[in-house]
Structure formats: structure tokens, C-alpha cells
Amino acid sequence: MTQNLFIGCGNMGSAMVAGWLVAGEDPASFTAVRPSGTPVPGIRTVRSVGEADLMPDRIVLGFKPQQLRDLAPDVARWVTSRTTIISILAGADMATLKGYFPRARAIVRVMPNLPVAVRRGVLPLLCSDPALQSELQPWFSMLGFAPWCASEEEFGAIGFVAGSTPAYVARFIAAFAAAGEGRGLDAGIALTAAREAVLGSAWLAASSGEPMTDLARRVTSPNGTTEAGLKVLDAELPGLIDRTLAAATARSAELAAETRGS
Ligand SMILES: NC(=O)C1=CN([C@@H]2O[C@H](COP(=O)(O)OP(=O)(O)OC[C@H]3O[C@@H](n4cnc5c(N)ncnc54)[C@H](O)[C@@H]3O)[C@@H](O)[C@H]2O)C=CC1
Numbered sequence: 122m123t124q125n126l127f128i129g130c131g132n133m134g135s136a137m138v139a140g141w142l143v144a145g146e147d148p149a150s151f152t153a154v155r156p157s158g159t160p161v162p163g164i165r166t167v168r169s170v171g172e173a174d175l176m177p178d179r180i181v182l183g184f185k186p187q188q189l190r191d192l193a194p195d196v197a198r199w200v201t202s203r204t205t206i207i208s209i210l211a212g213a214d215m216a217t218l219k220g221y222f223p224r225a226r227a228i229v230r231v232m233p234n235l236p237v238a239v240r241r242g243v244l245p246l247l248c249s250d251p252a253l254q255s256e257l258q259p260w261f262s263m264l265g266f267a268p269w270c271a272s273e274e275e276f277g278a279i280g281f282v283a284g285s286t287p288a289y290v291a292r293f294i295a296a297f298a299a300a301g302e303g304r305g306l307d308a309g310i311a312l313t314a315a316r317e318a319v320l321g322s323a324w325l326a327a328s329s330g331e332p333m334t335d336l337a338r339r340v341t342s343p344n345g346t347t348e349a350g351l352k353v354l355d356a357e358l359p360g361l362i363d364r365t366l367a368a369a370t371a372r373s374a375e376l377a378a379e380t381r382g383s
């Protein structure tokens with residue numbers, strides 16, 4: 122059985138594990154290292170790599186990018202020519218990772234988003250080895266849309282479109298709920314209405330496959346209420362989203378420099 126060792130298994134690591142377990146993966150194929158020892162639901166959790174007492178086939182780097190420089194030498198002790206390193210660290214580029222783990226069989230970058238926990242994630246993948254791509258594709262696809270990227274730039278761009286989006290959508294839902302409360306709705310009803318409206322809209326968009334302009338048109342009666350609302354939203358939203366992604370991209374570049382130690 123393939124042994125997958127998560128070094129750091131917090132919000133994202135445990136979301137990935139949850140998705141794989143829901144998909145029917147064997148819990149015995151996962152071990153999580155958590156310094157706190159707090160168990161990751163459903164899988165063996167240990168406090169250190171030494172305590173795990175196994176030679177993993179895959180090591181998932183699930184700690185914070187800022188920790189890479191300090192933790193890499195210790196992690197590298199467990200890496201052999203059979204080990205695939207899977208990094209979910211934002212910012213840490215392929216060249217940096219190869220520098221820290223020169224003995225690894227291969228290095229794979231993944232930038233998952235939180236809905237991997239319910240198998241509806243977006244997780245761009247980067248690795249130039251076609252054999253490894255074929256080996257890993259079914260495993261990653263259990264968690265959602267998992268495209269192999271041709272370049273670090275493409276990987277980054279998909280990551281910026283999707284990686285933080287659950288947070289942005291959470292803000293969007295909360296803003297609609299607050300606007301509903303401001304119009305006298307009960308808080309619970311406002312939140313449920315906003316959340317279900319976003320879920321239903323995304324579901325419809327995904328299942329119909331139609332262009333977004335067509336979907337919007339089907340809601341927008343000529344000279345009706347949606348048209349009045351869109352005049353306000355359209356004036357701000359594209360620029361706002363662009364500035365949002367630009368800020369995340371700039372921070373990623375800073376993190377990349379921190380992981381390199383430059
Ligand atoms: N949260 C998200 O939506 C996404 C996170 N990521 C990446 O995932 C990584 C983890 O992020 P989160 O899960 O959000 O953070 P988190 O803070 O929830 O998890 C980090 C985990 O690392 C553990 N840790 C700290 N020191 C350690 C050590 N010495 N040895 C082993 N484990 C140690 C912590 O106990 C914690 O469980 C980051 O590199 C981030 O860039 C990537 C995509 C999305």
C-alpha cells in the first residue's frame with residue numbers, strides 16, 4: 122500500500138485527507154505529523170516524523186511556506202530516490218523545492234482549495250514527469266478538478282483564480298446576508314438565503330455549462346430590478362477582483378522570496 126505522510130496537516134491537509142476518505146481511500150495509507158498531536162479525524166496522527174516510523178512513498182508538505190527553510194533539512198532525512206514530494210506551499214517554486222530535496226524521485230506542486238474536503242475542489246498540479254502524472258491523476262481527481270499545468274505561470278494563475286476563492290465567496294455570502302439583515306431579515310434566514318442562492322447559482326452554472334453572460338441574461342429582465350443592480354455591480358466588480366488577485370500575487374512573490382531565504 123502506498124504510504125502518504127503529511128508533514129503539517131492543518132486546515133488544508135485535513136481537508137484533502139477528508140476528501141480522500143470520502144472517496145473511499147484506505148485510512149491506513151495516510152499518516153499525519155502534527156506537533157500538537159491533535160488527531161486528524163480518521164487517520165493515524167503522530168507528533169514527529171520519527172514517531173511515524175515508516176519510509177513514505179509520498180511526503181506532503183502541509184506546513185506554512187515560511188517554515189520551509191527551517192523544516193526542510195529535517196524532512197530531507199526521510200527522502201529517498203523512491204519518495205515523491207508533494208508541496209501545497211503557496212509561493213515555494215519548483216526550483217526552490219528541488220534545491221531542498223535533491224534526492225527525491227520527483228517533486229509535485231499542488232494548489233488545492235478548501236472544497237477538496239467535499240470533493241469539489243480545484244487543484245492545479247505541476248510536475249514534468251508524464252509517468253508520474255499518469256500515476257497521480259486518478260488520486261488527485263478524487264478531490265475535484267485537477268489539471269496538470271504546462272508552466273509555473275499557468276499553475277500560479279489557476280491557483281490565484283481558485284485557491285483563495287472559498288474565502289472570497291464566504292465574504293460575498295456574508296455581505297449579502299448582512300444586506301438582508303439591514304433590510305430587517307432574521308440573521309439565520311438572511312444567511313441561509315444568501316448561501317443557498319450562491320450554491321444554487323454555481324450549481325446551475327456548472328450543470329448548464331452555458332456562458333456566464335447567457336446565465337446573467339436569463340435573470341435580467343429588460344429595465345427590471347437585476348439590470349438596475351448590475352449597473353452598480355459591473356462598475357466595480359471586475360476592477361475589484363483584479364486588484365484582489367494582484368494583491369494575492371504580490372504576496373505570493375514575497376513568500377517565494379522568504380522560502381528561498383533571499
Ligand atoms: N488553507 C488554504 O485554503 C490553502 C493553504 N495552502 C497551503 O497549505 C499550507 C498549510 O496551510 P493551512 O492548512 O491553511 O495552515 P494551518 O496553520 O491550518 O496548518 C499548518 C499545520 O502545520 C503544522 N506544523 C507547524 N509546525 C510544524 C512542524 N514543525 N512539523 C510539522 N507540522 C507543523 C501546524 O501544527 C498546522 O497543523 C500552507 O503552506 C499554505 O500555503 C494552499 C492552498 C490553500
Ligand SMILES: O=C(O)[C@@H]1CCC=N1
Binds near residue numbers: 211284285
Ligand atoms: O492564504 C494562503 O496563503 C493560502 C494559499 C491559497 C489559499 N490559502
